[in-house]
Amino acid sequence: SVPAALASGLSAGARRGLLIKGGAALEQIGAAKIVAFDKTGTLTAGHPKVTDVLPAPGTSAWDVLAYAAAVEQGSSHPLAKAVMAEAASRGIATPPASDQGAVPGKAVTATVGGRKVSVGSPRHAAETGAGMGGFAGQVTGFENEGKTAVMVVVDGAVAGVLALRDEPRADAAAGVAALSKLGVRSVMLTGDNARTGAAIAGGLGLDVKAELLPEDKLREIGALRSSGSVVMVGDGINDAPALAAASVGIAMGGGTDVALETADAAVLKDRVSGVAELVGLSRSTMANVK
Numbered sequence: 555s556v557p558a559a560l561a562s563g564l565s566a567g568a569r570r571g572l573l574i575k576g577g578a579a580l581e582q583i584g585a586a587k588i589v590a591f592d593k594t595g596t597l598t599a600g601h602p603k604v605t606d607v608l609p610a611p612g613t614s615a616w617d618v619l620a621y622a623a624a625v626e627q628g629s630s631h632p633l634a635k636a637v638m639a640e641a642a643s644r645g646i647a648t649p650p651a652s653d654q655g656a657v658p659g660k661a662v663t664a665t666v667g668g669r670k671v672s673v674g675s676p677r678h679a680a681e682t683g684a685g686m687g688g689f690a691g692q693v694t695g696f697e698n699e700g701k702t703a704v705m706v707v708v709d710g711a712v713a714g715v716l717a718l719r720d721e722p723r724a725d726a727a728a729g730v731a732a733l734s735k736l737g738v739r740s741v742m743l744t745g746d747n748a749r750t751g752a753a754i755a756g757g758l759g760l761d762v763k764a765e766l767l768p769e770d771k772l773r774e775i776g777a778l779r780s781s782g783s784v785v786m787v788g789d790g791i792n793d794a795p796a797l798a799a800a801s802v803g804i805a806m807g808g809g810t811d812v813a814l815e816t817a818d819a820a821v822l823k824d825r826v827s828g829v830a831e832l833v834g835l836s837r838s839t840m841a842n843v844k
């Protein structure tokens with residue numbers, strides 16, 4: 555019977571850590587033509603590490619990290635945690651900061667020792683008139699290696715550059731290849747810059763849309779939906795609205811409670827391959843139901 559076939563499909567998934575919240579979600583996953591993945595924390599581990607610190611002439615790596623840590627101490631962003639960890643590992647005490655603010659998808663700001671400091675993307679540094687402080691070549695080099703370059707700007711001048719790297723999950727390339735075998739196209743959505751996005755996506759074998767603000771991610775999902783059923787996979791950190799806007803939202807396990815609530819399905823262990831397994835399971839279950 556239909557209910558029995560459905561129940562056995564859902565429980566077969568549950569045994570493998572693949573949760574589907576009912577028949578409608580299962581049908582949509584089986585019909586998916588395209589899967590949109592969030593980058594940070596979904597295709598990558600979401601635990602970036604500082605790999606390079608370049609101080610401007612007249613300043614030091616110590617000062618650059620101290621300013622950066624002072625501004626990042628109020629932020630829960632993965633890049634902020636990486637900066638705090640690097641400063642701590644070098645024994646740098648975090649200076650106090652006031653007037654903390656954030657420019658979503660671009661930078662965080664604060665006043666440190668009477669100086670206005672911002673820590674954010676090269677694009678943000680350019681837009682605010684600080685420029686690249688002579689680091690344009692190094693920034694491009696970092697980004698082509700798949701690293702994220704972060705500019706530390708003090709009173710309108712570039713004090714230094716940090717490079718951070720967030721490693722792709724071990725099974726990310728295999729998970730994208732498995733979807734491709736099922737005839738499903740994958741695309742990565744990221745707020746990170748275009749060069750970093752392209753370097754990471756190229757290594758994993760999928761397309762990329764980069765430099766997206768949270769509202770841009772929503773718009774991309776809407777545009778993709780016009781060509782059929784779209785699955786969005788994310789961890790719920792900045793992408794809960796996109797998860798909700800897709801035909802089906804899939805939460806990656808270690809993600810937030812928000813993601814698990816908003817999503818129609820979940821991969822409980824952080825395995826990118828779980829998405830292709832969900833598609834396969836949904837298709838075989840639908841075949842039994844029909």
Ligand code: ADP
Nearest residue numbers: 594629631659660661662673674675744745746
């Ligand atoms: P993602 O899609 O990776 O979650 P976000 O929208 O969170 O991207 O951030 C986009 C970009 O904005 C980052 O790559 C970084 O350049 C900049 N940015 C955002 N928040 C911070 C922060 N706390 N510290 C430094 N840079 C930041």
Ligand code: MG
Nearest residue numbers: 592594791792
């Ligand atoms: Mg994110």
